[in-house]
Amino acid sequence: MxxxxxxxxxxxxxxxxxxxxxxxxxxSLINCCCCAGVWLGGLMAMYLYKQQFAExxxxxxxxxxxxxxxxxxxxxxxxxxxxxxFILLVFGPVEAEFVKSIFEKVVERMAESGxxxxxxxxxxxxxxxxxxRDSARVSGIFGSLFITLILYPIFAILGxxxxxxxxxxxxxxxxxxxx
Amino acid sequence: xxxxxKVYSAFLVLVATWCAGIVLAPLLxxxxxxISSLLYSFYAPICHQIDGRSLHADGAKLAVCARxxxxxxxFLVSLLIYPALQRLASPAIPNRWWLxxxxxxxxxxxxxxxxxxxxxxxxxxxxxxxxFGAVLPFYLLPPLVEAVTQLQTRLHLRGGxxxxxxxxxx
Numbered sequence: 500m501x502x503x504x505x506x507x508x509x510x511x512x513x514x515x516x517x518x519x520x521x522x523x524x525x526x527s528l529i530n531c532c533c534c535a536g537v538w539l540g541g542l543m544a545m546y547l548y549k550q551q552f553a554e555x556x557x558x559x560x561x562x563x564x565x566x567x568x569x570x571x572x573x574x575x576x577x578x579x580x581x582x583x584x585f586i587l588l589v590f591g592p593v594e595a596e597f598v599k600s601i602f603e604k605v606v607e608r609m610a611e612s613g614x615x616x617x618x619x620x621x622x623x624x625x626x627x628x629x630x631x632r633d634s635a636r637v638s639g640i641f642g643s644l645f646i647t648l649i650l651y652p653i654f655a656i657l658g659x660x661x662x663x664x665x666x667x668x669x670x671x672x673x674x675x676x677x678x
Numbered sequence: 679x680x681x682x683x684k685v686y687s688a689f690l691v692l693v694a695t696w697c698a699g700i701v702l703a704p705l706l707x708x709x710x711x712x713i714s715s716l717l718y719s720f721y722a723p724i725c726h727q728i729d730g731r732s733l734h735a736d737g738a739k740l741a742v743c744a745r746x747x748x749x750x751x752x753f754l755v756s757l758l759i760y761p762a763l764q765r766l767a768s769p770a771i772p773n774r775w776w777l778x779x780x781x782x783x784x785x786x787x788x789x790x791x792x793x794x795x796x797x798x799x800x801x802x803x804x805x806x807x808x809x810f811g812a813v814l815p816f817y818l819l820p821p822l823v824e825a826v827t828q829l830q831t832r833l834h835l836r837g838g839x840x841x842x843x844x845x846x847x848x
Contacts, residue, residue, distance in 0.1 A: 521723075528726075530723060530724060531724075531725055531726040532725075532745070532746075533724060533725070533742075533745075533746050533749055534723070534724040560824075560825070560828055561821035561822070561824040561825035561828065562824075562825040562826075562828035562829050562832070564821060564825060565822070565825040565826075565829065643723075646719070646720060646723060647723060650723060650724060654724070657818060660817075660818050660821045660822055660825070661777075661814075661817055661818060663821045664771045664774070664777075664817040664818070664820075664821055665774050665777075667771070667821075
């Protein structure tokens, strides 16, 4: 029986996709829905891995999904951080400014409706400015990498397991021995 | 304790801890603001955390929005009742169509909202999240149990081979 396809290439491709989706401002908002970008990356990894199977190879197993999800998530976390740093260095805090503009609109609307006191609005704005400044610091970048190194592998594994559940090979029909 | 039970228990503890973090973030706002802030930061990369779109506890928003809360908490409840509905060691995975059906209400809610036909509310967001989260354990737990068992078997085999090689060398 032939050996299974190499997982590293697939993990690298799906990891880069996860990182790009999570690191590019605007597109990264997809992760605001339960890390959907990372889930889909894990799912895509399983689809790509399945495509590489040829006849005569050992069948795809659920442990492949686990390993592939883990690898994709780790690669994705590094690529996302590198992409964010690159964008931060070249274009400045684009995403943070975008989020800030939305946040300020929401807070101002809340202040107008009276659900938030005006002094708290200023306090919240100061906190947001502080967090934007922190995100541009080296410690903020490493902090972000640390969190994504926990979150992305978890969600990529879940995505890959879901991918296995969807793309798994069908069990061969059970043949009965003639008596 | 069988292997499937061990994997199930570990997974359950992880999911329960995850959900506890979501609830603890608002509950600790006044007593432990630093821990609360850390929890909000931890969940920030996976959710927009918009106040108007979130459920609240003790006057503060949960660490994730209403839809995400629906998904995670229904996932936990579904995982808790899982052993009563299916054998833990069973590798059976439901037909993928059930997953599509569970995802449909959420897709409809989002599409109708984006098209301006029907605005989604906290209730619709939570409900559609619950629909999706409730079916997920039935797709995730069987391959997870199977995967851990396969990896353990491989490790045991490797360990056995190494032991045999060392024994031969001696």
